[in-house]
Amino acid sequence: MTHQTCILVGAPVDSGKRRRGCLMGPDAYRTAGLADALGDLGHTVEDRGNVRPAPFTPQAHAKIHAREETIAWTEALAAAAETSLRDGLPIFLGGDHSLSLGTVLGAMRHADAINRPLFVLWLDAHSDFHTPVTTDSGNLHGTPLGYVTGRSDFDGFPAVTRPLPQDNIAIIGLRSVDTAERAALQESSIQHVDMREIDESGIAKPLTAFLERVAAANGMLHVSLDVDFLDPAVAPAVGTTVPGGATIREGHLVMEMLHDSGLMTSLDLVELNPFLDERGRTARVMVDLAASALGRRVFDRPTRAY
Numbered sequence: 001m002t003h004q005t006c007i008l009v010g011a012p013v014d015s016g017k018r019r020r021g022c023l024m025g026p027d028a029y030r031t032a033g034l035a036d037a038l039g040d041l042g043h044t045v046e047d048r049g050n051v052r053p054a055p056f057t058p059q060a061h062a063k064i065h066a067r068e069e070t071i072a073w074t075e076a077l078a079a080a081a082e083t084s085l086r087d088g089l090p091i092f093l094g095g096d097h098s099l100s101l102g103t104v105l106g107a108m109r110h111a112d113a114i115n116r117p118l119f120v121l122w123l124d125a126h127s128d129f130h131t132p133v134t135t136d137s138g139n140l141h142g143t144p145l146g147y148v149t150g151r152s153d154f155d156g157f158p159a160v161t162r163p164l165p166q167d168n169i170a171i172i173g174l175r176s177v178d179t180a181e182r183a184a185l186q187e188s189s190i191q192h193v194d195m196r197e198i199d200e201s202g203i204a205k206p207l208t209a210f211l212e213r214v215a216a217a218n219g220m221l222h223v224s225l226d227v228d229f230l231d232p233a234v235a236p237a238v239g240t241t242v243p244g245g246a247t248i249r250e251g252h253l254v255m256e257m258l259h260d261s262g263l264m265t266s267l268d269l270v271e272l273n274p275f276l277d278e279r280g281r282t283a284r285v286m287v288d289l290a291a292s293a294l295g296r297r298v299f300d301r302p303t304r305a306y
């Protein structure tokens with residue numbers, strides 16, 4: 001695809017779980033050379049710096065960690081997502097996965113405004129489909145898909161007036177799903193692809209099926225890439241490692257196919273915890289994956305029509 005305006009939006013959200021460190025993510029991506037990698041592909045790159053939440057008053061909760069802070073981030077990031085989507089292809093530099101409560105909400109508002117359906121591709125070991133009531137951990141990074149699909153009990157968060165249809169979501173890479181999430185997911189019409197299915201059929205098959213649905217609906221496509229989608233052997237800098245994840249090549253194949261499809265309209269890079277990294281190697285892997293999603297390739301291939 002042709003040259004795009006890539007807008008880097010720092011989202012140093014660290015409130016979605018108890019282990020600190022994701023707030024350093026945006027600067028780790030900058031240090032690992034994300035802007036140059038995209039610029040080298042011929043794109044215009046605009047770094048808008050980091051979003052900041054409006055002031056909030058923390059309250060004590062028996063169960064939910066940092067609820068008010070996460071609400072403030074959700075509002076700020078929804079606004080940033082809506083604005084940046086008007087100007088180009090935003091890449092949100094996380095930050096933990098609770099940032100996607102905001103980025104997906106903003107993408108939903110933008111899609112509504114231009115009257116196109118929004119689709120979401122969730123690349124993750126986890127389904128992040130909890131609500132503040134079903135969560136065992138109290139960590140809101142496990143809830144963004146619950147929130148945007150309109151599940152109940154997100155009191156105090158911006159209202160989700162037109163929920164994202166479950167049919168418009170695919171989760172690929174699953175290998176850690178809590179009991180309450182599993183029940184809800186199996187009752188839902190979310191396309192959910194676990195590691196076994198990837199092992200048996202290859203990752204391209206379920207991804208192709210999803211991209212065909214996006215293309216047929218002339219959809220916008222928000223991609224949310226959690227570091228723990230990858231195997232911890234190749235991407236150790238994440239607080240919620242689960243063995244048996246995607247290989248580097250599976251990660252690149254997904255990104256290359258996304259680029260070939262021409263469908264991706266926004267991207268989250270989430271859960272990088274530079275405090276847990278080994279000399280920046282996970283940050284560099286994530287930058288390389290983003291570059292593949294924006295057109296870096298070994299050889300040109302005939303484009304596949306979806």
Ligand SMILES: NC(=[NH2+])NCCC[C@H](N)C(=O)O
Nearest residue numbers: 097126137139141142178240
């Ligand atoms: N974005 C993530 N890394 N989510 C992990 C969630 C893990 C677990 N399901 C929980 O709710 O606590």
Ligand SMILES: [Mn+2]
Nearest residue numbers: 097124128226
């Ligand atoms: Mn996640």
Ligand SMILES: [Mn+2]
Nearest residue numbers: 125126226228
């Ligand atoms: Mn995860």
